[in-house]
Amino acid sequence: MGVNLSTVVGKNILDLEEKGWFKPSVTRKVLEEKRKISIVQQNRFGRKILAVGNPIFNKKRQLERIVIASRDITEVSELKSELQRAKSLTQKYKEEIDELRNHQVVAVNEVIYRSEAMAQVMEQVKRIALVESTVILYGESGVGKELIANAIHNSSARREKPFVKINCGAIPENLLESELFGYEKGAFSGASLQGKKGLFELAHEGTLFLDEIAEMPINLQVKLLRALQEREILKVGGTRPIPVDVRIIAATNKNLEEMVQRGQFREDLYYRLHVIPLYIPALRERIEDVEPLVYAFLEKFNKKFSTRKFFSEDAIEMLNAYHWPGNVRQLQNVIERAMVISPGNLITANELTSILSRRGEKDQSPVQVNRIIPLKEAVELTESQLIQLALAKYKTITKVAEVLEVSQPTLSRRFQKISRNRKQETKP
Known part of the structure; x- marks a missing residue:
């Protein structure tokens, strides 16, 4: 209690409670209830005390004295409060996650959204997936055009077949043709002796996603147009057309119509790709x-x-x-x-x-x-x-x-x- 024992010997313990030395008094509670009582007290210095009052009765079952065992539990109490605060924060974090999961948040093919704008996009994705038409996705860099393309593929009848993607702006012009259409053995210096399948062949019966289509060189646009129209490709160094069954989804962050007007993109390819345009809104x-x-x-x-x-x-x-x-x-x-x-x-x-x-x-x-x-x-x-x-x-x-x-x-x-x-x- 933070006092000299000699100063309190002979004092009435209920008087000490009234003076604010501690509260509540375990003695008073034992006197009132005539049974063992355990309480947590607070002394005048703000420390927490666990007090256990044990009544002792005489042969006539009269209360003769009370023995009190006290223990300072301030640090234990503080640790318990800290633990409770940590648990509360963790629970708050979990509740926020659960609430967001359940509160109008939709996740379709890894596309997470709550907005009406994206709900409309995903409605179009469902309808587009039912047909085989060529799709072009418009949107700024980083909006998730590849995820939308993947969602279209995974919702279509081709979902069990390959989804092959290529960034047309990330591959050097001299390699892009062989990547797309493949090459015959010995087609050029350094070519594999076995030849190589292109991405069109690898995507056969599936979907080919052409990201950054605006970066494709003009001379390759002619070959791509032929592949889309004839549904067949010609390998580099090859003489025999190879039929392919591929659905094309293209994407760009540029305005293709303006590029056509400036002569930077073929008009016939633009209309071939622009069958179903889909705009992905910025965040x-x-x-x-x-x-x-x-x-x-x-x-x-x-x-x-x-x-x-x-x-x-x-x-x-x-x-x-x-x-x-x-x-x-x-x-x-x-x-x-x-x-x-x-x-x-x-x-x-x-x-x-x-x-x-x-x-x-x-x-x-x-x-x-x-x-x-x-x-x-x-x-x-x-x-x-x-x-x-x-x-x-x-x-x-x-x-x-x-x-x-x-x-x-x-x-x-x-x-x-x-x-x-x-x-x-x-x-x-």
Whole structure:
């Protein structure tokens, strides 16, 4: 109790309770209930004491004395509280994951979404999968065009057959033809003596995904057009056409129609590919998808790194408000980097600020006007940059709305308006 025993000998223990030396009194409870009592007391110094009062009765079953055994359990209590807090955080993390899984979050062929924009895309995917028509996917880099192509294939009658992909911009021009169509033995210097099958043959009865189709050289576009029209290919160095049964899905982040007008893409190939165009919206145009994607990536990397990390509420708000120029690919990279560099299990907005801020951004003016533009457009650009600048500094939507002197609903509407305008600008 933190007192000299000699000073309390002979004192009434109930008086000591009234003076605040400890509370509650186990003696009083034993006197009232005439049985063994165990309680946790708190002394005047704030320490927790486990007190066990044992009644001793005489032969007439009258209470003669009370023996009290006391033990300081302050540290045990604190450890228990810490453990409980840790359990609460873990439970909160699990509940958030479960809620997001069950709250209008859909995952189809690894495509995770909640927004109405992506729901419409996936509805089109279902219908497109039922036919054999050629598809071209439009969208910015990083929006997940390959995932959509895979979803079309996996929902089609060709799902049991190969899904073969190639990035037309990642392979040198002199090798791209042999990769696509294969070559006969001895077709050129260094060629394999056995020859080689091309991707068209490997994708026979399946799907061939031609990513970055706009990067394909003009001279190869002629050969690709023939393969699409005749459903047969001619190997490099070959003389005999080879029939192929392949469904083509192409993708690009460029405007092919404009490229046709500039003479950079064959018009006949454009119309052959443009049978079913499908636009994949940028992540900033479907902000509702950010949070379920964050938790999906969080679960993925927690499993990969054997960790149990999670994001604070202000960090989630910051991720929701960011404009994501690199789309889903950038979001995934940011989540992975944040999980690697954060020292603790809780990832806060402070740790995200350094990751999301662009080099030299602090030295720039929040508004950049380099040409004469309509006033309405200038206002929208100013709003967009000002909101991003405020968010980087104050971390939360609530604080940003307060600093900019607008309501949270107004701030959300401004974001939606800016996103819609960007969508119109980026549509092919």
